[in-house]
Amino acid sequence: MRTKPNIIVTGTPGVGKTIHCEIVAQNTGLKHLSINDIVKERGCHDGYDAEFKSWIVDEDKLLDAIEDEIKQGGYIIDWHACDLFPKSWIDLVVVLRVDSTILYDRLRARNYPEAKLQENLDSEIMQVLLQEARDSYDEEIVVELTSNSSEEMEGNVERIETWLKQWMTNSVG
Ligand code: DAT
Numbered sequence: 001m002r003t004k005p006n007i008i009v010t011g012t013p014g015v016g017k018t019i020h021c022e023i024v025a026q027n028t029g030l031k032h033l034s035i036n037d038i039v040k041e042r043g044c045h046d047g048y049d050a051e052f053k054s055w056i057v058d059e060d061k062l063l064d065a066i067e068d069e070i071k072q073g074g075y076i077i078d079w080h081a082c083d084l085f086p087k088s089w090i091d092l093v094v095v096l097r098v099d100s101t102i103l104y105d106r107l108r109a110r111n112y113p114e115a116k117l118q119e120n121l122d123s124e125i126m127q128v129l130l131q132e133a134r135d136s137y138d139e140e141i142v143v144e145l146t147s148n149s150s151e152e153m154e155g156n157v158e159r160i161e162t163w164l165k166q167w168m169t170n171s172v173g
Contacts, residue, residue, distance in 0.1 A: 002073025004030070005091035005167045007160065010082045010133060012124040014106040015096035016147040021078040023157050028164055035079035038065060052116050059084045080129065083136040092163060093137050095130045096147040096156070 007030065009017045018034065025032035036055075039045050044062040045055040063084065069075065070089050077085070082093055098106075103124050107117045123129065133142045145156045 001171075002071075002091075003171065004074035005164065005171075006070055006073055006075045006077065006089055007092045007094065007164075008077045008079065008082050008085065008090055009094045009096065010079060010129050011096035011147070012098070012103065012120050012129060013080055013112075014103050014110070014120065015098045015124070016153060017078045017080070017096060020094075020096065020147070020153065020156060020160075021076045023153075024076055024160050024164075027157070028161060030074055030076045030164070033066065033069070033075045033077045035062065035066075035077065038062065051113065053113060054116075081132065082129070083132050087137060090137065091141065091167065092160075093133045093142045094156070094160060095133045095142065095144045097127075097130065097144055098124065098147050100125055102148050 007024075009021050009024075011017055021032045021034070024030060039055050039057055039062060042061075042065045044058050044065050046058050047056055048054075049056055063086075070077075070085075082090075100121055104117070104121060107120060112120070130144055143159075145159065146152050147156065
């Protein structure tokens with residue numbers, strides 16, 4: 001049994017996963033696990049897609065690389081997919097959502113190639129990651145939160161921290 005929960009923060013690139021995870025990790029002591037960094041640093045990929053400017057993830061290697069850590073609990077996982085993680089590892093799935101005009105500006109600021117920008121905008125509009133989360137986990141643990149503004153981000157962080165406190169209380173009790 002874990003003494004601390006594992007949380008996934010997911011959503012289309014640019015919704016605010018990294019910034020949410022960093023703040024929650026700083027405030028709570030949960031460890032921020034950036035899957036992007038792990039893929040790069042631990043070589044969990046089959047090479048680089050130059051057109052999309054992204055690594056081609058080897059999911060089996062990735063799961064092997066993080067299994068021992070995640071099973072200890074206490075991680076806030078930052079990744080734009082969630083269906084690869086076994087259900088038994090995860091206690092809460094936060095899906096961040098954003099208006100497409102705001103997302104467009106955030107991805108433009110990152111100089112995304114046009115095809116990648118368009119694919120991500122379509123994905124957000126079609127709610128692809130929300131659907132993936134709902135298909136992969138029990139509905140009680142999937143929470144959809146909007147991340148258009150700093151005020152919304154503060155509210156989201158507070159909600160995640162309240163959930164965490166509740167989880168810790170229940171696990172002790
Ligand atoms: P992700 O990790 O999902 O790709 P990010 O955390 O890197 O996204 O955020 C992308 C950019 O948008 C970054 O400059 C911070 C900004 N941002 C994200 N969420 C925000 C919010 N709710 N309010 C204001 N700015 C936000």
